[in-house]
Amino acid sequence: MLHNIVLCGFMGSGKTTIGKMLAGHLLFTYVDTDDVIEASTGMTVPQIFEVHGEEHYRDLEHAAVQDLTSRNKSQVIATGGGMMTFERNVELFHSHGDRVIFLDIPFDVCYKRIKDSDRPLVRNNTPEKLRELYNARRDLYLKACDQRITGLDSEAIVREIIQGIELSYTPESERF
Numbered sequence: 001m002l003h004n005i006v007l008c009g010f011m012g013s014g015k016t017t018i019g020k021m022l023a024g025h026l027l028f029t030y031v032d033t034d035d036v037i038e039a040s041t042g043m044t045v046p047q048i049f050e051v052h053g054e055e056h057y058r059d060l061e062h063a064a065v066q067d068l069t070s071r072n073k074s075q076v077i078a079t080g081g082g083m084m085t086f087e088r089n090v091e092l093f094h095s096h097g098d099r100v101i102f103l104d105i106p107f108d109v110c111y112k113r114i115k116d117s118d119r120p121l122v123r124n125n126t127p128e129k130l131r132e133l134y135n136a137r138r139d140l141y142l143k144a145c146d147q148r149i150t151g152l153d154s155e156a157i158v159r160e161i162i163q164g165i166e167l168s169y170t171p172e173s174e175r176f
């Protein structure tokens with residue numbers, strides 16, 4: 001039985017946007033790991049980075065994966081942009097049987113969407129540094145995912161993800 005659909009990708013790749021639409025179609029619960037962490041700490045993500053530092057935030061992220069994979073329900077999980085760059089998180093989702101989808105959106109598109117936001121990594125890095133981070137992370141997202149999506153149209157992305165899920169349940173002999 002499929003438990004969760006996990007969306008990964010760089011900041012601004014559309015995990016939240018696509019995640020909410022997908023959850024609506026599948027009638028799954030929608031969860032955003034940043035929201036889980038904010039709810040459990042009573043602090044915003046920028047506050048956690050500022051007060052406790054990034055390493056502490058990464059520990060909170062891992063605790064969120066432990067929490068989400070212990071719930072007995074089907075969820076669409078939008079992960080923070082750094083979540084799936086840590087092997088321990090990828091391993092936990094995979095060992096739980098979850099399907100990982102990578103939204104592989106070009107850097108320039110992501111950057112245009114996030115440049116004026118208050119995401120700590122956007123505030124604290126130059127566009128050049130962010131591009132480097134994007135390139136380094138892309139390989140890790142690729143390694144972590146079961147399905148890679150490259151389109152830009154939200155409705156088409158959701159359809160492609162659903163087709164991928166259906167195909168993963170179709171025995172190879174019945175695929176066309």
Ligand SMILES: Nc1ncnc2c1ncn2[C@@H]1O[C@H](COP(=O)(O)OP(=O)(O)OP(=O)(O)O)[C@@H](O)[C@H]1O
Pocket residue numbers: 009010011012013014015016017018078079080081113114119152153154
């Ligand atoms: N397919 C899309 N087409 C056009 N705009 C989009 C699309 N997906 C997302 N956006 C816009 O880009 C911005 C960032 O999207 P979103 O918050 O979904 O990204 P994210 O991957 O969840 O980011 P983060 O990891 O930082 O939370 C939002 O303003 C959203 O409306």
Ligand SMILES: O=C(O)C1=C[C@@H](O)[C@@H](O)[C@H](O)C1
Pocket residue numbers: 010011034045079080081082083119120121
């Ligand atoms: O890309 C990242 O490392 C992050 C993305 C955000 O979703 C938050 O999880 C946080 O700002 C870190």
